[in-house]
Amino acid sequence: MSKENDILKWFNGEISSEEIKELYPNEDFSVLEKAGFYAKQITVPEVDAQKALADFKTRTFNKQESKVIPLNFKSFLKIAAIFVVLLASSYFLFFNNIKSFETQIAETRVFNLPDNSEVILNAQSHLTYNKKEWKNNRTLNLDGEAFFKVTKGEKFTVNTAAGSIQVLGTQFNVKERDNYFEVQCYEGSVSVTSDKGKVVLTPGKTFRIIKDEVILVKDFIAENPSWIAQESSFDNVPLWQVIDELEVQFDMSISVENINTAKLFSGSFTHKDKNVALQSVTIPLNLSYKINGNKVEFYNYAKN
CATH class of the missing domain: 2.60.120.1440 (Jelly Rolls)
Known part of the structure; x- marks a missing residue:
């Protein structure tokens, strides 16, 4: 049980990662390091790890079987990792x-x-x-x-x-x-x-x-x-904000060419028809637009 005790101390912060690795240089602690990291991110009810481990080792799933199966180090690593995952799951189910x-x-x-x-x-x-x-x-x-x-x-x-x-x-x-x-x-x-x-x-x-x-x-x-x-209305709102709202209501990305997006717009556009919405914004501002898939470009009428 020396390894198990040392690992429990490491989980509780009584032994540093450097110390545990020096004690057992040939063991792979990567799984427990990840489990330990995620365990520290949540707050869960206090658990007597020593008692829980002892209970687990002495418990039998068959009432007629009294033999205690030895717990080797690799099995302990798996159990410890599962234990942390269960605690995390309990947190998100019952405490979040x-x-x-x-x-x-x-x-x-x-x-x-x-x-x-x-x-x-x-x-x-x-x-x-x-x-x-x-x-x-x-x-x-x-x-x-x-x-x-x-x-x-x-x-x-x-x-x-x-x-x-x-x-x-x-x-x-x-x-x-x-x-x-x-x-x-x-x-x-x-x-x-x-x-x-x-x-x-x-x-x-x-x-x-x-x-x-x-x-x-x-x-x-x-x-x-x-x-x-299903209609967005604006009262003296900058064009860039109207463009942002068009992108929120329709699956499209709008770019502009040589247009002052700080100019103010008063009006509205429908959420039901993309072309009607674009016309409702561009026509009052003497602009035009072209569509290429989900990309739209605003430009001045003078563009050929």
């Missing part, structure tokens, strides 16, 4: 409480949170929350865009890379893409906190940050975001 929702290109998803609040997730978005802590801490993490219908209750928080939104019970839309952050309030009031400060939105108000610049947006009148009805 993070709930995750994700959408792909051109996909939207509707679901309810534990408090019956409704979330509609727009295309290419990702949302997570801790279901175990939800009752006392209604906090979510969002990457992308989502519309929330929040039931009244404790503080409800949506965290994004660009800022956080807090409400008690209301309806609001959050859009967080690269260099673009927008919050629109549809009902109740919404508190938005970012590195630009804090602002409280009332129904019909919008807060928008484009490349670190806060943009004042005129009031809007709508019951829901247009994208829920």
Whole structure:
């Protein structure tokens, strides 16, 4: 049992990797090193490894058989590795409480949170929350865009890379893409906190940050975001952001040639027809486009 005891000490950090290899230079510790690494990444209930190993060696699967089968070193390595894998599996099955929702290109998803609040997730978005802590801490993490219908209750928080939104019970839309952050309030009031400060939105108000610049947006009148009805709408939004949204709603990559993508666009495009959507964006800006597979190029009319 000397080797087994030394390995158990190594698992517990009582012996370093260098020391265990010096004690047994001819043994292959690569499997246990990997198992040990992954074991340290998770938190699991404490286990008396010595007792567990002793119980395993003395246990018999046949009540009529009393003979104890000797446990050689290689068998111990296999058992130790399996033991760690089982602990890891138990962790992910019983101790991991993070709930995750994700959408792909051109996909939207509707679901309810534990408090019956409704979330509609727009295309290419990702949302997570801790279901175990939800009752006392209604906090979510969002990457992308989502519309929330929040039931009244404790503080409800949506965290994004660009800022956080807090409400008690209301309806609001959050859009967080690269260099673009927008919050629109549809009902109740919404508190938005970012590195630009804090602002409280009332129904019909919008807060928008484009490349670190806060943009004042005129009031809007709508019951829901247009994208829920499969249409993206824009009010003085840079063309590069409109292009990004086209790529989110359609499986295509858009390039531009000699075009100022900072020019502002007001309008909308449908999610149902790619050509109609492209025309809805290019025609008002006096642009044209050509399609090559899933690649699209925007260019000025003057191009031959």
